[in-house]
Amino acid sequence: MSDLFLLSERQMARISPHFPLSHGVARVDDQRVVSGIVYVIRNGLQWKDAPSQYGPHKTLYNRCIRWSRLGVFDRxxxxxxxxxxxxxxxxxxxxxxxxxxxxxxxxKKGMFPRRIGRTKGGLNSKLHAVCDDDGRPIIMLLSEGQMSDHKGARIVLNALPKADCLIADKGYDSTWFREELLARGIEPCIPSSKSRKKPYVYDKALYRRRHKVENLFAKLKVWRRIATRYDRCAHTFFSAICIAASVIFWL
Structure with a gap:
C-alpha cells in the first residue's frame, strides 16, 4: 500500500480513543479501513471503486455509515x-x-432532515464554519442551502470560544449579532452593509485576514465528495466533512 493513502501510527493514536469498543468478533484492522474511508472521500469514488488493498468495499461502506450514525467522526x-x-x-x-x-x-422521505434546500443555484447544502486565526475550523454546522448566514450565526453563537475579535463579511452585519458578540467580550470586525445610514468603524487591515476562512473552504472542496454531495443522509455527509477537516487541519 506504499502508493495509497495510509494514516500513520501517530495519527491513529490520536483518533483511536474515540472508536467504539469492539464486541464479540475482533474488528477488521482500523488503520486500513479508516484510511480507505479517507481515500474514497478525498477522491470522490464510489465505494465499489475503492482499491482492493483497503479490503472489501462493503466493509468500508458499512463502517463509515455505522460510525457516522454513532457520531464517531463528529467527536x-x-x-x-x-x-x-x-x-x-x-x-x-x-x-x-x-x-x-x-x-x-x-x-421528503425519512424521519431525519436531509439538510438540502433549493436556491438560485439549484439543490444544495450550506456549510457554516468558524475558524481560528490560522484558518483551522473549530466549529462547523450543516444546514439547508437557503438558510441565511444570520440564522447559522445564531445557532453557533453559544459555542463560540473566547476570543478578542471576530472577523466576518457584511453578510453578518446586524445589530443583534454585534451586541451579542460585545456581550461576550468579542470585538466585531464586520463592515457595514450599504443599507446602514451610519456605518460602523472597523479595522480594515485586520479585515484582510478574512481570506483564511475562504482558504478553509477551498481546501475542503478539494476533496471531491465534499465539493459535491452524493450522500442522502445529512449525518453521513457531515461525517465526511468532519473527516476531511480532521485530516487536512488537525492530524
Missing part, C-alpha cells in the same frame, strides 16, 4: 479542534455545497 473532529490553543481571533463564514441528484432523491 473526533470536536476533540482534535478542542486540543488547539485558545484563538485570539476567530472568523465566520458559510459556503454552498452542491447536492448531486443521487443525494437529492427521496428528498
Amino acid at each position: 473526533i473532529f470536536a476533540s482534535l479542534a478542542g486540543e488547539g490553543p485558545q484563538p485570539e481571533r476567530i472568523m465566520i463564514d458559510a459556503t454552498h455545497l452542491k447536492a448531486d441528484r443521487t443525494a437529492a432523491s427521496l428528498l
